[in-house]
Amino acid sequence: MTTLLAITGMVTVASGAAAAVEDDGADCPVSLPASFPATAKLPDPFTKLDGSRVTAKSDWRCRREEIKKLAERTIYGQKPAKPASVTGSVSATNITVNVSENGRSASFSAGVQLPSGTGPFPAVFVVGGFGADTATIRASGAAVISYDPLAVGKEGTPRNNKQGAFYSIYGATSSTGLLAAWAWGVSRIIDVLEQSGGQVLKADALGVTGCSRYGKSAFAIGVLDQRIALTMPIESGTAGVPILRGIPGESGSQGLSNAYGEQPWFGDAFGAYTGNPAGLPVDTHELVGMVAPRGLFIMENPHIDWLGARSGSVAALAGAEVYQALGAGGNISYWSDVQDGTHCAARPEWRTPLQQNIQKFLLKTGSAAGTFRISAKKAGTLAQWRDWPTPVLADGPGTTTTPTTPTTSAPPPGACTAAVSVNQWPGGFVTTIRVTAGSAPLTGWAVTAALPAGAAITSVWNAGSSGTTGTVRFTNTGNNGTLSPGQSTEFGYQGAGTGTGTTAACATG
Structure with missing residues (x-):
């Protein structure tokens, strides 16, 4: 069972192959504005950058590339494409990688x-040895592939003297x-796995x-390589999943300047x-949307303020709108409870x-829908952060989502209204209800x-609830019950079955 495969020379995967590629939108023309x-x-x-909106699922490939280029320019820096030469070996215990580009070479390895x-x-x-339970x-x-990112990019170095492969x-x-x-390093390991012929590990x-x-x-x-079928970040904090706009207002979370200065992550x-x-x-x-429609399981810890889990829940909820628009709402999970x-x-x-998630996206033997379990300790409110609707996208694979249109009529004096929006996928749904004073x-x-x-x-966030079927009563939490005239808040729940057709009524408490 222990097979050693030595690969020499460069092997190029044909662009027309059915297998996933590192960046399927690399051929999309993207011209970023100066400001x-x-x-x-x-x-x-x-x-899109030209001001038009995505209307079809087929549009997402090039819109994703625009987002990628924006993220590289402002957040990550450029992740270069596959170098001129990538060689290596794969065994039951180890993967080696040798890279050459423009007369420079580097090598690194990973355990198996x-x-x-x-x-x-x-x-x-x-x-780095820390992640989901390896057992x-x-x-x-x-x-398990044990990847040492510090061999590819060392921490503790100044920005003008970065070290590593x-x-x-x-x-x-x-x-x-x-x-x-670090993402580039994993991509080069995947190159070697693809070249190995899949006798030990499946590159797809x-x-x-x-x-x-x-x-x-x-x-x-997971954001920067579409060959990753399942992305599972845990307690990633600032520079990870949490929305960057939310960090300054989230008490106790690691500040943007602090994270930028701690290590050259950004x-x-x-x-x-x-x-x-x-x-x-x-x-x-x-960036959450860039992972769509692939598997994404975000795990967060609401007990440590430094980790910014409230901003993380907003990123997940907003990114899930991309999943739902692509007909893949069941492929994203978020769990901070x-x-x-x-x-x-x-x-x-x-x-x-x-x-x-492993069964569904790696073994391809499961079909469990994604789950949202947001802790009441760190539950974000998407309504606070977005002023854009989620479109119903035509064509492409998957099931078209059909969000209902929230009411725009003014609530009567002294009362409140409840507007229902449902995103449906086969076997499950997420419902968002906007309460307006x-x-x-x-x-x-x-x-x-x-x-x-x-x-x-199956789960509720930003509200208390009684019951799970039929007529269910939801009540405000301690931090979203007080609303000024005309002000809104949102709560939501995930369920099994069909949510389309849900009706709701609001009463003052």
């Missing part, structure tokens, strides 16, 4: 731990930050996970935005969804929602 208008709201992921059984196996990159990964039938190729003064460099069934700084890395890896250009995130033409919810506050703990709440302030509200027959609620 961008500032906005305190999250940028619209569905509005196989599960029991007969391969070839799917595999999960575990960045569960292997017990689920996937191998990436910077040996592209120069110590490269403006590319560590996160993009790869996941990535990491926690804390390596959660930032896992997220960037690209050098991000220094211009540490005090002005509203000037960014992109935010992390769009955990009891143990220990940083990077192996939590029992995550074990089952971890297994389900009338001409008098509210000090509490209650919404009664009538669910369609067969619908069952």
